[in-house]
Amino acid sequence: xxxxxxxxxxxxSEVDGLESIYRITPNVxxxxxxxxxWLFAYNRLDRRDNMSRLFLRMSAIxxxxxxxxxxxxLINNQPVDWFVPLSIVLHVLLFAMAPILTYLWYxxxxxxxxxxxxxxxxxxxxxxxxxxLVVFVxxxxxxxxxxxxxxxxxxxxxxxxxxxxxxxxxGFLFVALVHVLRYRRTMIPxxxxxxxxxxxxxxxxxxxxxxxxxxxxxxxxxxxxxxxAYVFLEQRLIRTDYLTGAWRRxxxxxxxxxxxxxxxxxxxxxxxxxxDRLKRINDNHGHAAGDLMLKAVVQNILATSGPFDVCxxxxxxxxxxLVHTEDTGDVKQRLDTVEATLVNQxxxxxxxxxxSFSWGVGRFEPNxxxxxxxLHEIDRKMYATKQAKVHLETMEGASNHE
Numbered sequence: 001x002x003x004x005x006x007x008x009x010x011x012x013s014e015v016d017g018l019e020s021i022y023r024i025t026p027n028v029x030x031x032x033x034x035x036x037x038w039l040f041a042y043n044r045l046d047r048r049d050n051m052s053r054l055f056l057r058m059s060a061i062x063x064x065x066x067x068x069x070x071x072x073x074l075i076n077n078q079p080v081d082w083f084v085p086l087s088i089v090l091h092v093l094l095f096a097m098a099p100i101l102t103y104l105w106y107x108x109x110x111x112x113x114x115x116x117x118x119x120x121x122x123x124x125x126x127x128x129x130x131x132x133l134v135v136f137v138x139x140x141x142x143x144x145x146x147x148x149x150x151x152x153x154x155x156x157x158x159x160x161x162x163x164x165x166x167x168x169x170x171g172f173l174f175v176a177l178v179h180v181l182r183y184r185r186t187m188i189p190x191x192x193x194x195x196x197x198x199x200x201x202x203x204x205x206x207x208x209x210x211x212x213x214x215x216x217x218x219x220x221x222x223x224x225x226x227x228x229a230y231v232f233l234e235q236r237l238i239r240t241d242y243l244t245g246a247w248r249r250x251x252x253x254x255x256x257x258x259x260x261x262x263x264x265x266x267x268x269x270x271x272x273x274x275x276d277r278l279k280r281i282n283d284n285h286g287h288a289a290g291d292l293m294l295k296a297v298v299q300n301i302l303a304t305s306g307p308f309d310v311c312x313x314x315x316x317x318x319x320x321x322l323v324h325t326e327d328t329g330d331v332k333q334r335l336d337t338v339e340a341t342l343v344n345q346x347x348x349x350x351x352x353x354x355x356s357f358s359w360g361v362g363r364f365e366p367n368x369x370x371x372x373x374x375l376h377e378i379d380r381k382m383y384a385t386k387q388a389k390v391h392l393e394t395m396e397g398a399s400n401h402e
Contacts, residue, residue, distance in 0.1 A: 023216055024070035030223035031066040034059060041230050046237070054108045055229055061101050062223050068093055069219050076156050087150045088142050095138040095147050095165060099131040101222070102172035102202075108229070109176035109199065112236075113183040127175075130168050137161055166210055173203045186308050188239070188255045194232050201225040241313040243291055244298040252312035252320060253371075260366045267365045268324050269331045272378040273297070274386060275317040276356045285351050296345055297357060300338045320375075328361050335359055358386035 038059045045052040072090045075083045106127060141147040146161040177199035184192055205221025239251040247255070259265050275297055282290040294317065301311045301321055308324045323331050339356060346355045360381025364374050 020073050023214065024073050026220040027066045027070040027216055030220040031063060031070075034066075034223045034226060035063055037227055037230050038063060041233070045233055046242075051108060051111055051236070052233060054104055054111065055226065055233060058101060058104050058108065058229075059226055061097055061104075062219060062226065065094060065097055065101075066219050066223060069216060072156070073216065076154065078154055080154065083154045084150055084152065087154060087156060091148050091150070091156065092138055092141065095141070096135045098165070098169045098218075099134040099172070102169050103127055103131045105202070105222075106172040106176045109195070110179050112195075112232075113179055113186060127172065130171070134165050134168050137165070166206070170203055170206055173199055173206075177203070183307060185259075186255075186310065188251060189258050190235075190254075191232075194228055198225055198228055198232070201228075244295050244313055245302075246298045246319060247310060247312035249312055249314050252310065252314075252322070255310060256322070256371060265324070265366070267326045267363055268322060269326065269328045269361060270364050270374070270378065271321040271323070271331055271335060271359050271361045272314075272375065272382045273301075273319040273321060273335075273357050273359045274382055275319075276358055276386065276389065277354045278317040281351050281354055289349070289351055292349075293346070293351065293355065296342055296355075297338075300341045300345070303341075304334045304338050326363055328363050331361050335361070356389075358382050358389060360385065 038056070041052075041059070042056060045055070047053060047056070068090050072087060072094070075087055075090075137146050141159065141161075145159050147159045147165060148162065149157050149159055151157070177196070180192075180195045180199055187195065202218075202222040202225050205217040208221075209215050209218040239248055240246065241248055275293060278290055278293065281293055298311060298313075298319065301319070305311065305321075306324060309322060311319055311321045314320050321331075323334075325331065342357075343352065343355045346352050360378035360383075362374060362378040362381070364371065
């Protein structure tokens with residue numbers, strides 16, 4: 001007897017279903033992986049740190065939206081009455097959250113490149129206005145069809161304002177990339193490529209989805225990029241001082257070596273700073289007060305820093321401040337400003353009269369001397385200043401005693 005092989009017949013709806021599942025696979029995979037990483041990050045990162053909080057917020061936005069976008073694919077073109085309002089709500093969520101996410105992305109990049117105090121000082125509100133504009137237009141879309149339309153047959157189509165939204169949303173990422181290129185001199189060599197990838201990958205994913213309708217790469221590329229961000233934040237914890245946020249000594253030396261090797265500077269100013277009476281503060285007011293003093297010193301140094309200046313903690317109460325200027329007089333004036341601001345900041349604390357630091361400043365020319373010999377030179381200047389203060393306090397104490 002002959003056996004007849006019957007070819008299995010697959011209906012058109014089954015083909016569409018398989019195609020939809022195939023399309024949403026990157027989103028589902030990204031959802032699972034990013035959710036796991038978010039749980040690790042939530043428990044490991046310092047949630048008091050602004051950059052860590054931004055990372056957690058961005059992840060918390062992307063994780064549910066990965067499923068929202070996947071759901072829009074599954075219900076699109078399905079002739080079910082209640083799918084139409086559901087599709088509208090889901091697309092409103094996607095369009096409204098996109099500018100918020102990329103705005104946070106922009107804040108994350110600029111915050112990592114610059115000190116937070118400096119970033120706040122230069123902050124303006126145009127990005128928030130543009131993001132708010134996209135959100136407003138999106139919320140009006142169900143009534144006017146500006147961003148998209150969903151027909152009675154549950155067919156989604158892009159609206160006339162779609163391209164404007166794309167320009168604004170991805171404009172934040174392009175501006176972030178420009179910041180990376182502008183501030184590349186402040187990065188240690190190991191950080192440059194991760195920063196570029198962090199900006200470029202979501203741009204690339206968004207462009208692919210915009211050019212090839214139906215391809216889901218926007219949110220999934222952003223999700224996988226955040227995995228790089230998590231690794232970067234973990235490395236940042238290693239490279240920066242946990243208490244003050246200043247660079248560690250090793251990080252500073254890597255950065256300085258790179259400046260010298262690339263011959264990007266002929267001369268710059270460096271200050272060696274030592275916080276006065278830290279032991280007395282710890283003994284009389286507790287170590288929490290001493291920690292507050294150290295953090296306040298670094299905070300005020302960073303607030304006075306230029307975009308390419310860096311501050312590193314070299315010891316318990318010792319810091320090095322690298323300033324991209326050959327004018328040491330300008331650095332001395334800035335240090336006077338930092339100390340005056342420090343006194344005002346701690347005026348209402350029991351250690352207000354102890355708020356001061358000693359410093360030595362010099363002009364470092366890599367072609368003329370080694371950094372070790374230069375550091376020894378400005379260390380001696382700092383020590384001489386500290387000894388003069390101690391002598392003055394001793395004389396004043398003796399005078400008051402008499």
